[in-house]
Amino acid sequence: MPDLVVVGAGPVGSLLALMLARQGHAVDVYERRPDMRHVGISAGRSINLAVSTRGLHALHEVGLDDDVLREAVPMLGRMTHALDGKLALLAYGRSEREFINSMSRGELNKLLMTRAEETGRVRIHFGQRLVDYDFARRVARFDPLGEVPAEVIVGSDGSSSALRACLAGSATQDVLSSGYKELTMPPREGGFAMHRNALHIWPRGNFMLIALPNSDGSFTCTLFLPFEGSPSFAELVGEEDAARFFEKWFPDAVPLIPGLAAQFMQAPLGRMATIKAWPWSRGSALLIGDAAHAIVPFFGQGMNAGFEDVALLAGMLTGDWARDFARFAESRKPDTDAIADLAVENFVEMRDKVADPEFLRMREIEHGLQQRMPGRYLTRYQLVTFTRVPYRIALLAGEIQLRILSELAQQAQPDYERGVHLAEQELVPLLRSHGVV
Helix, strand or coil: CCCEEEECCCHHHHHHHHHHHHCCCCEEEEECCCCCCCCCCCCCCCCEEEECHHHHHHHHHCCCHHHHHHHCEEECEEEEECCCCCEEEEECCCCCCCCEEEEEHHHHHHHHHHHHHHCCCEEEEECCEEEEEECCCCEEEEECCEEEECCCEEECCCCCCHHHHHHCCEEEEEEEEEEEEEEEECCECCECCCCCCCEEEEECCCCEEEEEECCCCCEEEEEEEECCCCCCHHHCCCHHHHHHHHHHHCCCCHHHCCCHHHHHHHCCCEEEEEEEEECCEECCEEECCHHHHCCCCCCCCHHHHHHHHHHHHHHHCCCCHHHHHHHHHHHHHHHHHHHHHHHHHHHHHHHCHHHCHHHHHHHHHHHHHHHHCCCCCCCHHHHHHHCCCCHHHHHHHHHHHHHHHHHHHCCCCCCHHHHHHHHHHHHHHHHHCCCCC
């Protein structure tokens, strides 16, 4: 009998199984889908992941960070595409040493499953859907397998978690009024059709197109658009509608995506939601990753947050599963609530603010403060993406920064001396208390 059962063999569940196996535990993983290493299936909600510091730290714990980075494409910043074709690169970090990594979700998932099985302590059972968990008997029931003893069970089975339903707690679900479709921009002869080391964004007010590079020279493009209104998915009922829409709003992308309108019509329409569940644990049962705290993808932190869950949980285990699970949930919940809110805020920033003159001026002022405070002023984005400071602290730091930047932006000539003084008083002590500066 295994030490514990994991429901879901996605990236988070597979990493959890691997990390626990490295600690000496025997783990049985049950996955409702077939084995993606042998059957062509969807990799999940998104084809691409943006792997950054938090995810890389968790991968480093199991010795896989270098393997992942070899297959990833570094992205140094956001490349914005104006309607007139003008390009502008907004760097993510303080130098070229700070970047995020575009990685295939499917390839990462396959690597983690294989490495987990190679430990000899992990068995993955595919085509098994969790139907119910009996807390009194500590027995899980899977379709079609039947009942399985599960003294300890962890649900990493995604935003539609079956184990979460069994916990019968509360779960708020905030569905965005925008949906998405994914498209593929193929490689051009000789390589990438656009700048390879950037996350490309076509911001258009309340909608946008983005593109992430792949190691084969292609880009995974995603259109985020309201379901209703104008423009919206509801208006694009045929190929002619889609063709006119893309020609009007994304003219520089059209020649780079052959058969764009047909590809658009065939692509499935996805929905996005923020899910905040509670409780995460009950006795020796626990929710982790999207099962506990699904977020929208606009900060590139969904998988990174899930991997950070795994690393934090593994570091807290003492052998008292119920106590450890409760401690983990209580300590982690404020941070996942924070990144959920930050992700929604970043959606607004990406789709309309990155092209707004006032927003760009505030970014210039912030850059000026960073130059005057090297190593002491980190932006909210940098705190989330390039450090492991708790998400709730990054959220608080962002609120402080917004107050400072708003005051300086009111002035024709920003008073940087005043800005530095405020940052030294309010921001630096907060970051210092968490070992960031």
